[in-house]
Amino acid sequence: MNFRLWSLIHKWSSLICTLFLLLLCLTGLPLIFHEEIEHLSGEVEAPAMPADTPELSMDRIVAAAQAHRPDKVVRYLIWDAHEHPHVTLANMAGSMSAPPDDYWFVAVDSRTGAVLDEPNERGFMYLMLKLHTDLFVGLPGLLFMGFMGLLFALAIVSGVVLYHPFMRKLDFGTVRRRRTRLQWLDLHNLIGIVTVVWALVVGLTGSLNTLVMPLLGIWQGDQMAQMIAPYRNAPPLETTGSVQTALDTARHSVPDMEVRFVAFPGSLMSSPHHYTVFMRGNTPVTSRLLRPALIDAQTGELTDSRDMPWYMQALLISQPLHFGDYSGLPLKIVWALLDLLTIVVLSSGLYLWLKKRGKRREELLDEATEAQA
Amino acid sequence: MKIWFWPIVLGLLSAAALLVGLLFDNAWDEVATLMLALPVGVALWFGWYRR
Structure with a gap:
């Protein structure tokens, strides 16, 4: 093992990413519990009605949203039967081609068509999300954070390599408490090595x-383009047909799946001639995946439906592994504790670097391995 | 090899916990949670409680 080389890799990969990783850990903490926080902070729910109250045709829901905001168009309808039963969330915008960030949510009661709320406050959780993802600068911010995640992974791998020389004369779990610097070195090594798999998985899935x-763009140029190829020379739609018919066709064509959201013709996630209905399965894994069904917006007939390509599946399956939201509150608490432990590893690493500047790394290694508990 | 025994055991447990939680539901969720809590417990025990 080349101790000097690995020390250099560990030092520089860590130094560059540490401050951003601290930001990610701190902002990630409330984000782990976003569902609970949103429920507590009074997110709107559909009022109680008899359980067998039927839902309206989604065309009436669209009309209700449209009547409420006549200056906007509906781009997506979104459902979450588990978290928000009987609520249809309409994602509206000034025009179909407005940028993705330019959205306006209207929550409509699926049974009555009553507008329940317009949940668009960009409060604390929004701030946390932006600081955790794109730093308010869109795609460049996202890609920058993704690169920080890769550096974090490199810091973890080099840290594992360095664990051996530092620990070769010590028992597992040794923390020498007589000197502050040795104590933090031992804590850094101990916590780093026991959380290594979690940190690597959360870091890489985050990246x-x-x-x-970019992956959505590739999907559109690839699978989506193949599915809508017959429509390449079709004239633009004059009027769009029923979204309810599109939903019925999708449910009929792809049985045993639940509709997650529908993208309207001309929106980013659809084609100019289709409603694209995104369905999810009902097993723990398939409920995380999406299967698009393209429905001709004029005739209401199925054009095509395929499983998403591997890179979209990989992205979708990596999300629960990053969010820790696939089990329940106990897992989220463990996720938060691991997040806090990562903060300890990051800050102790920074502390050790500040303390050791000016000394040669071989000296430090000798000192660290020879001073016994 | 002695150095790596516990890190490997805890690493395998964490990896298994992440997969079990993702692939199965219900009781397995609790199993996964407990398995992933183990590294946290080890860190707290050696890091803070054992003096």
């Missing part, structure tokens, strides 16, 4: 998630 926009 993968920053690629969502």
